[in-house]
Amino acid sequence: MTRFKTCLLGLALVFLTNPLTVHATEVCENPQFEKDLEPWTLIKGDGMDVKYVTIDDLPGTKGGVHANVTKPQPKASYRCGLQQITSMFIPKDAAMKLTFQAKGDPGKQVRFNIQTNGHPWDTTLATPYVKLTNEWKSYTFEGKAKRDYAPGDLRVYALFGLDAGELTITDIHLEVEGAGLAPAGQAINPNATFAHKNSNWxxxxxxxxxxxxxxxxxxxxxxxxxxxxxxxxxxxxxxxxxxxxxxxxxxxxxxxxxxxxxxxxxxxxxxxxxxxxxxxxxxxxxxxxxxxxxxxxxxxxxxxxxxxxxxxxxxxxxxxxxxxxxxxxxxxxxx
The missing domain is CATH 2.60.120.260 (Galactose-binding domain-like)
Structure with a gap:
């Protein structure tokens, strides 16, 4: 009880001393796959099938993505998954919160990387592998932006290919404090100086x-x-x-x-x-x-x-x- 009261007091003090608190903005588009995949893209291959599905056993959600991995690639799990390239400017040190809902064969594993969309493949938020159950569960992970990211610099990448099994995933959200249109003078195209070879071009x-x-x-x-x-x-x-x-x-x-x-x-x-x-x-x-x-x-x-x-x-x-x-x-x- 004491710990709970202390947390509430701390939150109250933060609010009083920072009345203009920067609010988190939803960065993912179409997080619940309402009608289709756009702007998500699927990554799949031989023995690693990934497809859009409708969902009728999770209230408030209509669609999601289903993966059936029969030929896993533990050293290249990224070859089976789902990604979205983000469309907002994200400032350095911004707080980030990733949430998603998933279910699958008991023990089937999934992980997420919030990483640059191309060289140097720098990851700003990486989750551990999550072992799923056959019931819907919600998962949350938090981190901070390592640097300023131009729109198109980052991708939300789910990796499914570590082990065999089926899974279904939906309701993928990335909330970032201060995300939005870039300030004047800030590049709004990634890799504008070609520092990362031909990435994004x-x-x-x-x-x-x-x-x-x-x-x-x-x-x-x-x-x-x-x-x-x-x-x-x-x-x-x-x-x-x-x-x-x-x-x-x-x-x-x-x-x-x-x-x-x-x-x-x-x-x-x-x-x-x-x-x-x-x-x-x-x-x-x-x-x-x-x-x-x-x-x-x-x-x-x-x-x-x-x-x-x-x-x-x-x-x-x-x-x-x-x-x-x-x-x-x-x-x-x-x-």
């Missing part, structure tokens, strides 16, 4: 080679295009999905630091909606590069609300056979 390498190099202590990425048809500039390109929402009337700026040793080198840089080339929010075509590092900045105001994952940064390099070097491509909200 997609490359059309059909007519382009890529190297990660250094200029002193700074990383940069070098592209060498070859056998180019200028009418098909997209055959040498790179792009990155923007995971955050871009609200109507919000102002964004796209800043790139680039150079080229090739005389007459040019590059396109676009921010576009899901309509692709028909919905360009920033349309910077034919940027002329020099042989010294220069900063190129482009601005836009959103004419409507853009949902998470609707927009992409796209760059076309296929003007000619050329060398393009990029130190950073950063999208952020303006002041």
């Amino acid at each position: 997609w490359y059309n390498s059909k007519k382009m080679d890529m190297k990660l190099l250094k200029d002193g202590s700074e990383d940069y990425i070098q592209f060498t295009t070859k056998d180019i048809d200028p009418k098909k500039r997209w055959e040498a390109s790179l792009s990155e999905r923007i995971y955050t929402a871009l609200p109507k009337d919000s102002k964004v700026k796209l800043v790139a630091v680039m150079r080229s040793p090739t005389q007459g080198a040019k590059i396109d840089l676009f921010l576009q909606g899901k309509g692709g080339h028909k919905e360009r929010l920033i349309n910077a075509a034919g940027i002329k590069l020099t042989d010294t590092w220069e900063t190129y900045e482009f601005n836009a105001t959103m004419d409507k609300d853009y949902e998470p994952r609707e927009c992409t940064i796209t760059s076309l390099l296929g003007y000619m056979d050329q060398i393009i070097e990029i130190k950073s491509i950063t999208l952020s909200f303006s002041e």
